[in-house]
Amino acid sequence: MIDETVRQIQGDEIQSPSIGAVKAAEALRELSTREYHTVEEFMRSLVSNSRALRQANQTHAILYTTQQRIIAEVNELDPTTVDEAKARLNSVIEDTVTRVEQSKRRAAERAAELVDDGDTLLVHEHSSTVMATLDRVLESGKRLTLYVAEARPRYLGRKTARRFAGRDGVDTTLVVDGAVGYYLSEADRVLVGMNCLVEDTVYNTVGTYPIAATAASEAVPVTVVGSAAKFIGSGFDFDNEFGPSPEVLLEPAEGFNVGNPEYDGTPTRLLETVVTEDSVIEF
The missing domain is CATH 3.40.50.10470 (Translation initiation factor eif-2b; domain 2)
Structure with missing residues (x-):
């Protein structure tokens, strides 16, 4: 899902930056289905995949800000287990998507x-x-x-x-x-x-x-x-x-x-x- 989303963003198949930011955030859910031995390994994977999504289109500012927020808020919890880190990631993704949709509606x-x-x-x-x-x-x-x-x-x-x-x-x-x-x-x-x-x-x-x-x-x-x-x-x-x-x-x-x-x-x-x-x- 992450690789496909990167391809879609790079190919301008997702023309709305807000929609692209939502898709990129949701793509990171894939990481919660992968196996990791340590929290450090999980975080390295999160950072590298988030970077790939951000760099897929460096003109979409909301893609940049939402991915930065996801990394920061997962880090902020300082998870001690992989399961805790995965749960935190899914929670932050849900919150990020809600924020984007609500901000669009309120604006x-x-x-x-x-x-x-x-x-x-x-x-x-x-x-x-x-x-x-x-x-x-x-x-x-x-x-x-x-x-x-x-x-x-x-x-x-x-x-x-x-x-x-x-x-x-x-x-x-x-x-x-x-x-x-x-x-x-x-x-x-x-x-x-x-x-x-x-x-x-x-x-x-x-x-x-x-x-x-x-x-x-x-x-x-x-x-x-x-x-x-x-x-x-x-x-x-x-x-x-x-x-x-x-x-x-x-x-x-x-x-x-x-x-x-x-x-x-x-x-x-x-x-x-x-x-x-x-x-x-x-x-």
Whole structure:
């Protein structure tokens, strides 16, 4: 299960960082079924497998923070037997998964309060926390007009558009990325997720920065929603990834390069708010 989860995270089969963090935490349950002669042997295995999961994608901050927490909280108990260490690991995994799910739900509830009945929103890609926010807005009986940027080259916006197609209370339009400026003039708010927040920069799926910059020009407020676990201090270096050229071009790129970064950085000065399960931070 651990090796398969590493492969899925490395292959970007799990696109939501929060979902990836949950899967990585649950994958460590496999260690409780293995045989270990000493606590030290068990802990070495836990640390090495956790490292493999963290390194599967070094852009997912919540993967980093949750795996660090698991190691720290198992260590904190200072188990004296292997069975005690295994029991502690399973308990910490359960708590970690609950925290991630609850933080997503609470952040979505807070963000939904910023949306008024009849608002027009522009969203980007397919953040699971943004999806939860939109679900919460619609469940409260509010009506929305939703513009969804396609989020090339993986077209994650198509998943969002399909998710809300035909839903009561929402009129959904998928727009090409280059038309964001055209539709922003009609928007009351931009709502996006985040991979992580490092100092004064939000890293998210590429395309977020130009949307935020254009929104600032049009005086449209931008709200970022995500777990507080995505706030990163020291010890984490955001290392951008670049997709293969076939994602952009079907034919070979002959005589030129293809720039295909997966993330970009948005300065917090372009944002109105960052919403987490703990607070609404204004800029």
